[in-house]
Amino acid sequence: MRKLFPVISRRLSHVCSLKPYKETKWLMPNGNPTGAYIYNCVANQKVPVILNDPHIATWYSCGPTVYDSAHIGHASCYVKLDIIQRILKSFFNIKLVTAMGMTDIDDKIIKKAVETKTHFANVAKQYEHEFWIDMASLNVEKPLIITRVSEHISTIEHFIKKLIDSEMAYVTFDGSVYFDTSKYPAYGKLQKMQPEGEASNEEKRNKMDFALWKAEKPDEPSWTASWGQGRPGWHIECSAMVTKLFGTQLDFHAGGIDLQFPHHENEEAQSCAFHNTRQWANYWIHVGHLHVKGDAKMSKSLQNTISIPSLLEKYSADVFRMACLTSNYRYQMEYNDEMMKTAEEVLNKFKFFLKDASNYVNNNAPGSGDYKDKILSDLQRIEEANIEALKSDFDTASCISNLLTLVSNANRIIKLNKTDYYPVPIVLIADYITSVLTRLGLKLQDNQDSILSDSVVDTLVEFRHAVRSNALKRKDKEMLQACDVVRDKLKSIKIQINDSNQTSSWVSVK
Template sequence: MSLLRRVNFNLSRLSKRTNCHGIKTDINIYSYRDKRKVPLVLANPIYSSWYTCGPTVYDSAHIGHGSTYVRLDIIQRILRNYFNINLVTCMNITNIDDKIIKRSNELGKDWNLLAEEYEIEFWDDLNKLNIMQPDIKLRVTDKIPEIIKFIEEIEKKGYTTISTNGSVNFKTSAYSKYGKLHNVVLEDVSTAEFALWKAAKENEPWWDSKWGRGRPGWHIECSTLASLVFGSHLDFHAGGIDLKFPHHENEEAQSCVFHNCNDWVQNWIHTGHLHLKGQSEKMSKSLKNTISIRDFLKDYTAEKFRMACLLSHYRSSIEFGPELMFAADSILKRVKSFKEDVKAFISGAKIDGYVNEEELRKHFQESRNNIDEALRDDFHTAACIGQLSDLMRLISKTINNVDKKNEQRSSNGNEKALLYAVVNYIDHMLQIFGIGDEIQFSESYDEGRMENLVNSIIKVRNDIRLRAKETKSKELFQVCDEIRQSMRENLIEIKDHGNLSSWSKVK
């Protein structure tokens, strides 16, 4: 297959669907089940599903989190913009959890307000890092009834136990494939269980259920939310390597039971840890070795951080320090210097150098081939950056080589067009990785607060509306109409759908 056809890869050129495994591509991806690279398999040619485990919003995000989301953003951009795969992405927000409750008690602040504040800050941090926001965002507390139904279905199939305090647990010993991601020896988990529903403790937030007052366990949240969007199959499920066990192992077990399938997720993607230079532990709030994204961006740009993430394979760890950031900065400066040199050479301002068109064409083609192979080899961005750097270095050397100025130059006159083609290609590849984009701050901190305020108003109105329907109260219906009219006057349109309501901005 020609290079042009390979670069313009799309799902219509995939091999035929197999009976069991969907559509195979000519991309290889690391499989945690097989412990080796395998062909990337997608469920259908129309779109591909991607779910990312989002944050537990109890504190500011740090650059360890940032490196995970930047690396996943890079892979998503490659799939979308290089391989032309129609990727639909979803991320959850864990806005109720032990850590949130503990932090709210420490600060003497309502847990819900605390979670809202840090969620707004999280989305703002992602914007500042030029990370594409997910197509679909889901908050745990918005889907409690669905989570309860998910647990009830697992219970019906005989995979749960009830603890003495009323919590509902998943019985791992009943699931024969437990350990498929992490090589857990079944004898070690014969008595191990994890919480699906946590019985409420005194002075903690709770929701009613058939098992009594309580709240969801951590693992069941992602299984339910991802299933609500994508059903019984996920093409991609992503997060940091620390989530592989127990979080993703538990997700896979309970989801396979719920959906009655052998494998819920086809391709797990885990990013390596970021740790400070000289330390072996990952960056963690509990270890107090973190640098917040906001503090980091006071000293470095988002583009330099993204380049730093590109300089290693996404599954590898990142040793963060001045040396790494210097290397990232040097490459970005090299790109700028290279483009200035080429511009000067083409305009005639740089007359000493020489371009051998045949050699340039050969090296350009080799670089394109090598980059294409690297991207198909489990998204090896470090190899791509190396190829781009080598190509720029070779061209800069020739157009700045004064020893060539008096040599006979045999050329078809196309070397300038070819140089432009190289510059365009380098720009294009860097843009695919998210370098050189104009960062769009689509949701500022204040805008995020305003969205939460509108959501709160809609929720209160919806509660009033449900009460009005139950009691057939004209007065309460009138209140709902007045709220709708007031919101419309402030350019917010409310639409009612059965027992739920939605809103949108009036343009």
């Protein structure tokens, strides 16, 4: 395995002796291979996931800056990260220690506080509370640890002081602190950028130097540090909080693709400098943006956002998650009604199959069951193919495609074969599909707001099926049209019927 990837010795040396980024390679961790591979931006290829402990991994996600409501661009990022976390935990049996940092001190929060004449802490609390409600509505699991910048000021101050003492950072005349990128030649390894050119202002020594501490400004919150009054810069916050939790090295660090530079680049640089190591985060996970019509990124600045409650008025959380599952987490996803309708159709194919499978297994037709080895072989083949897909950079799109193939094969047995009866393989397929989809975070629950109970709908659908079957035999067009009217009426109240020769099933749709 080591021959496949560029590896540098794990022997540590002072950061000042690091080679420029052109020669900086991803360092393969020592430890236990999980069998999974993940794309790494430093290596620019998929690399093996290797953990110090084969069953425990650390994970940190950059959380929101809580100055406003979240939108579905944020939702797509956190849903996709939730899917990856669930795969690591449920398919690879890794105990994932998840943490998320909440930026509750920031220029935008302070601006909102001034505009609304509210204390900045109350602004942050309001929108953080709203964020967690939105995430729960999307079935995104809450991290085990939540860190807030306002609660870790002393940790951040200690981190900065060590960088100043090691001359990796410097204090300016106004009391701000900057990281000296010229002292860290590996700067730019995440996105291949070199620290060069004139400084953009007289306080900075180099163009790419970034603020660790911002000097106090009038009417803004500030804290006392040994070098002066002020508040933390954005990048230092995550590094300090992660170090407090996980020590000198982190397994997974995740966020949107827009965070790769400068945020994650700066985190890696200052953390390597602080810990005197060549590699801080072993695996960077970056999620592609959600785009809207016209290839524009969804963002508040472009005023093209859709709120999460607005999304859920039109589509269920399961439909949105299915849209995320059928795309690649690393690439942009375009949001439109066509894409969402396709995701809804895919979801309904699974829900219809599960209903049909239950009806098939519990039918009262005469005869006895058989195992049908070919169906069981198809199931085993799909199970193996899905594990390989998930091992290859969490390829959920292939996994969903494989499940649809399995449904198609099983439906041939359920709907087209009138004589043979194979309850065991059909119920095993249904159980496997349910297991995979729920482990990926789908609830597969019907709309609880339906005005009709399940039992009433079951009775109505069964009655309609009997009438329709009789009308088909007699070629009674008027009766068939009446059955179509019933079908359309039910669809108008979010009940969708799937007809077949053997039976009719239904699901509740958003």
